[in-house]
Amino acid sequence: MPGSDGVCGPAPGRLAPSDCTAVSESCENGRRKQKGMRMQLENKNAVVYGAAGSMGGAVARAFAREGARVFLAGRTLAKLDAVAGEIRSGGGTAETAQVDAMDQLAVASHADQVAAAAGSIDISFNAISISAVQNMPLVGMSLEDFMAPVTDACRTHFVTATTAARHMTAQGSGVIVLLSATASRESRHQMGGFSLACACIEALTRSLAGEVGRQGVRVVGLRPNFTPETYPGVSDEDVSSLVKDTLLGRLPRLAEVAGTAVYLASAAAGAMTGAVINLSCGAIID
Numbered sequence: 001m002p003g004s005d006g007v008c009g010p011a012p013g014r015l016a017p018s019d020c021t022a023v024s025e026s027c028e029n030g031r032r033k034q035k036g037m038r039m040q041l042e043n044k045n046a047v048v049y050g051a052a053g054s055m056g057g058a059v060a061r062a063f064a065r066e067g068a069r070v071f072l073a074g075r076t077l078a079k080l081d082a083v084a085g086e087i088r089s090g091g092g093t094a095e096t097a098q099v100d101a102m103d104q105l106a107v108a109s110h111a112d113q114v115a116a117a118a119g120s121i122d123i124s125f126n127a128i129s130i131s132a133v134q135n136m137p138l139v140g141m142s143l144e145d146f147m148a149p150v151t152d153a154c155r156t157h158f159v160t161a162t163t164a165a166r167h168m169t170a171q172g173s174g175v176i177v178l179l180s181a182t183a184s185r186e187s188r189h190q191m192g193g194f195s196l197a198c199a200c201i202e203a204l205t206r207s208l209a210g211e212v213g214r215q216g217v218r219v220v221g222l223r224p225n226f227t228p229e230t231y232p233g234v235s236d237e238d239v240s241s242l243v244k245d246t247l248l249g250r251l252p253r254l255a256e257v258a259g260t261a262v263y264l265a266s267a268a269a270g271a272m273t274g275a276v277i278n279l280s281c282g283a284i285i286d
């Protein structure tokens with residue numbers, strides 16, 4: 001993708017030509033003629049919580065590839081810096097910060113810093129991990145184990161989504177993308193409190209959307225099935241019971257999850273709010 005000066009090669013906030021989805025042609029002597037297609041998230045500032053993780057990292061890279069300036073927030077700075085390094089070496093713009101996404105004051109302070117530095121927060125995405133006891137019957141589970149993922153998921157999504165909503169309603173625009181999982185609608189697998197945690201995230205998507213829509217802010221959700229690439233070493237046999245439930249005979253790919261997050265955050269999804277996109281590969285039918 002050419003820079004605004006038309007010179008070939010990465011420009012700040014953009015990836016190398018081979019990574020761009022936009023069409024450009026006639027690269028001669030280091031100059032490239034632009035065909036005029038825009039990246040989907042050009043001039044957007046995106047905060048990604050849990051950006052060093054599998055989902056968060058993939059989404060952060062995809063946001064950057066589509067022209068967003070990404071602010072990577074998470075628990076372990078060294079891992080965030082590694083993701084930021086990859087994004088920058090591809091020509092994107094990324095900054096990192098250690099932020100506990102469960103801590104309301106820390107998240108608010110980080111968001112204030114991002115807004116002051118970048119001028120706005122246009123996209124917020126929370127991909128932090130939620131620990132849950134699974135693969136045991138509810139009747140054998142302790143109340144504490146059942147409640148832990150519900151409390152954690154509600155806490156972090158409430159904290160990050162309402163923090164973003166405060167900035168976005170003040171500026172009159174923005175998109176908040178929440179992440180649940182097919183567990184929200186499942187009955188076949190023993191997911192413990194994780195199912196309720198995911199259902200809570202989806203309920204929050206709807207209630208917050210109802211409060212901020214008239215102020216120009218969209219709140220949308222992603223509901224992926226288990227995504228094997230996020231667990232290196234997982235075998236086909238390990239996931240066979242999940243694959244069996246799907247209509248497509250497979251589970252989602254990380255690129256499909258990240259690409260859908262880009263779509264939800266983009267103007268192309270401008271008519272969508274209070275909705276959760278189903279990436280179950282047909283395991284859950286809406």
Ligand SMILES: NC(=O)c1ccc[n+]([C@@H]2O[C@H](COP(=O)([O-])OP(=O)(O)OC[C@H]3O[C@@H](n4cnc5c(N)ncnc54)[C@H](OP(=O)(O)O)[C@@H]3O)[C@@H](O)[C@H]2O)c1
Nearest residue numbers: 050052053054055074075076100101128129181226227230
């Ligand atoms: N993986 C899947 O197949 C799948 C499918 C559907 C939905 N999801 C959802 O996607 C989310 C992320 O999954 P994942 O597979 O990407 O997990 P992951 O690879 O373990 O990444 C989670 C990231 O969150 C960070 N984190 C954890 N607690 C945090 C906190 N309090 N504050 C800030 N950062 C924190 C972790 O930090 P460290 O780097 O320090 O560990 C890690 O980088 C989960 O909520 C899960 O329900 C996942």
